[in-house]
Amino acid sequence: MLCVIAVFAVLFGTLWPFNPFPANNVQWVPEANGIRFGRGGLVHSQSDLQAAATTGAAQGVSLELLVRPLRVDSGGTILSFYDRGNPRKLMVRQWTDGLLVTHDWFDKQGRKRTTKFDVDHAFRAERMLQLTMTFGPNGAVVYRNGAQAQLFRRFTLGPSDVSGQIVLGTSAVDFRPWQGEVGGLAIYSQELTAAEVARHYADWTAVPSAVLPDPNYALAGYLFHEHQGRVIHSDPGRGPDLIIPRSFDVPDKEMLTSPVKEFEPTRIYFNDVIVNILGFMPLGAILCVYFSLMRSRSRSILYATLIGGVLSLAIEVLQTYIPSRGSGMTDIMTNTAGALLGAAIVPADLVRDMLRAIKIVPG
Numbered sequence: 001m002l003c004v005i006a007v008f009a010v011l012f013g014t015l016w017p018f019n020p021f022p023a024n025n026v027q028w029v030p031e032a033n034g035i036r037f038g039r040g041g042l043v044h045s046q047s048d049l050q051a052a053a054t055t056g057a058a059q060g061v062s063l064e065l066l067v068r069p070l071r072v073d074s075g076g077t078i079l080s081f082y083d084r085g086n087p088r089k090l091m092v093r094q095w096t097d098g099l100l101v102t103h104d105w106f107d108k109q110g111r112k113r114t115t116k117f118d119v120d121h122a123f124r125a126e127r128m129l130q131l132t133m134t135f136g137p138n139g140a141v142v143y144r145n146g147a148q149a150q151l152f153r154r155f156t157l158g159p160s161d162v163s164g165q166i167v168l169g170t171s172a173v174d175f176r177p178w179q180g181e182v183g184g185l186a187i188y189s190q191e192l193t194a195a196e197v198a199r200h201y202a203d204w205t206a207v208p209s210a211v212l213p214d215p216n217y218a219l220a221g222y223l224f225h226e227h228q229g230r231v232i233h234s235d236p237g238r239g240p241d242l243i244i245p246r247s248f249d250v251p252d253k254e255m256l257t258s259p260v261k262e263f264e265p266t267r268i269y270f271n272d273v274i275v276n277i278l279g280f281m282p283l284g285a286i287l288c289v290y291f292s293l294m295r296s297r298s299r300s301i302l303y304a305t306l307i308g309g310v311l312s313l314a315i316e317v318l319q320t321y322i323p324s325r326g327s328g329m330t331d332i333m334t335n336t337a338g339a340l341l342g343a344a345i346v347p348a349d350l351v352r353d354m355l356r357a358i359k360i361v362p363g
Contacts, residue, residue, distance in 0.1 A: 003290050006283045010311065013279065020321045021247040026169065033225045034066075034183035035232075040248045040324060041177065043168040043232070045240040048083070049187065049220055051163035060136035060191035061157050065092070066184035066204055068128045072097035076178030077171040079185070083164035087173045087252055088114075090161055092133075094178060097123045099142070101133065103157065117142075117152040128183065130201050135161075136191035146201030148194060159189045162219065165251070166242065172251045175324055186221040187239070248323050255320045257328040276334035277341065280308050284342030292349065301343040308339025 025038030035043065067078060075095040083089060086104055093100040099122035103115050119142050123129060132143040135157035142149045168185075170177045184204055192200070220239020222232055232242035254261075263269065287304035295303065312335035319325040 002286050006286045007311065010280070010283055011315070014315045014325075015318055015322070018318070018322060020323070021249075022323060024245050024248040026244050028227050029181055029183070029224075032183070033223055033227075034068075034181045035224055035244070036181045037169045037177070037179055039177050039179055041169040041179075042248050042251075043242050043244050044172075044251060045166040046231075046243050047240040048164050049081070049162065049166055049240055051159040051189070051219075059158065059189065060134065061159050061162050062132065062134040062186075062188040062190065062192040063092070063162070064184065064186040064188075064200060064204070065131045065182065066128065067123075067131060067180060067182055069094055069123045069125060069178075069180040071179065072123055072125045074179070075100075075176075076169075077176040078168065078178050078180075078182070080167045080172050081162050081164050082167055082172035082251065084252065086112075086164075088171075089164060090157070091171060093176070094123055094180075097121050097125075099123070099131070101140075101155070103155065103161065105161075115155055117150075117155050119150050122149070128181075130204055132192065132197045132200070134191045134197070141194075143194075143197045143201075146198040159219070162187055166220075166240070167251060168242070170250060173254055174257075175250055175253070175326060182224065184221075184223055187219045188217055189219050190217045250323050253320060253323070253327065255327050256316060256332075257326070257330075259328070259330045259333065262326075262328045262330045273330070273334050276331055277338035280312070280335045280338030281342030281345075283311075284308050284339030284344075285346035287339070288343035288346055297349075301340070304343035305336060305340040309336035312336055312339075 022040060024040070024042055026041040026043060027036045027038070028034075029036050063079075065079065073096060075093060077091055077093045079092040080088075081090040086106070088102065088104040091102050093102070095118070097120075099119040101117055105113055105115070107113055117140060122131070122144060130145050132146075134141045134143075135155070137156060139151060139153035140155040140157070141151050165172070168182060218236055220234045221236060222239075222242060223235055224232060226232060230244040230246075232244070234241060284304045287307055288300045291300035291303045309332065312332045316327045316332055320327040
């Protein structure tokens with residue numbers, strides 16, 4: 001009975017509520033242009049954004065975002081560009097009050113590389129920020145509200161790096177929800193100058209419903225002025241429409257992500273590891289006591305560990321279909337370690353004798 005209760009407790013704690021189609025928490029901002037993302041909100045392009053043809057070595061790319069974060073004590077993925085060959089191609093994230101931008105690319109040997117930069121204290125809670133990032137052969141320049149904030153010389157992008165599906169509100173491959181408002185998005189197939197950035201900032205803030213400037217080299221632009229419905233049109237019109245789906249989902253969530261990909265040197269990561277170990281220790285202990293009634297100490301520990309590992313594998317596979325949960329090998333390893341540790345430290349013989357003494361199990 002205790003074994004059955006322990007198994008159901010683990011299943012309940014890891015899978016409840018089992019809802020593969022949760023509501024998409026995206027709303028139009030009342031009396032203003034923009035959309036608001038709650039926890040678990042997603043907007044994605046109906047089709048892929050096509051990269052412009054490169055006409056010279058100096059051609060780059062620029063991104064403009066008008067955003068208002070809800071809070072600065074958490075984080076999430078604001079914007080990402082995704083394709084199946086490189087699902088983490090480019091991601092723009094908030095990490096507490098900082099801006100984090102990562103770019104995955106392949107070298108000449110076909111090995112995946114990652115470059116990134118971060119800007120400290122880029123965001124303020126409930127404050128609208130016009131964020132511009134320009135990328136060219138000399139690196140990346142980040143502007144806040146039209147003024148240059150930081151230069152990163154080793155971070156370069158081209159128009160092909162912003163091709164693919166546009167995803168707003170979360171990562172395309174894992175559950176990284178962002179909470180806040182997006183009031184505008186523009187994607188350009190060239191590196192904006194400082195003067196152009198300042199002029200665009202004035203246009204965005206003074207006349208937010210105006211057509212985006214410089215439409216000749218804008219790949220896509222979204223003013224979020226529809227105020228209703230589930231389709232957000234690009235202006236200029238050659239960019240793909242954005243769709244607000246009815247249910248939230250992670251577009252291409254991985255099943256059983258490798259521990260190398262999951263590893264992050266953060267407090268949250270190590271807290272999760274500890275919780276996973278502790279969460280499976282009671283199950284391992286109870287299973288070990290049960291098997292010790294019929295098997296040797298070593299076999300009882302082995303069986304308890306194997307059952308903990310198999311149960312964890314089943315949970316991780318099922319969590320693939322829950323958008324708000326991750327599916328990774330790290331959890332299987334830590335859960336199995338927890339079951340092993342619980343089985344190893346429990347005084348199985350003593351517990352067995354106690355149960356027999358109180359007539360719960362036969363002598």
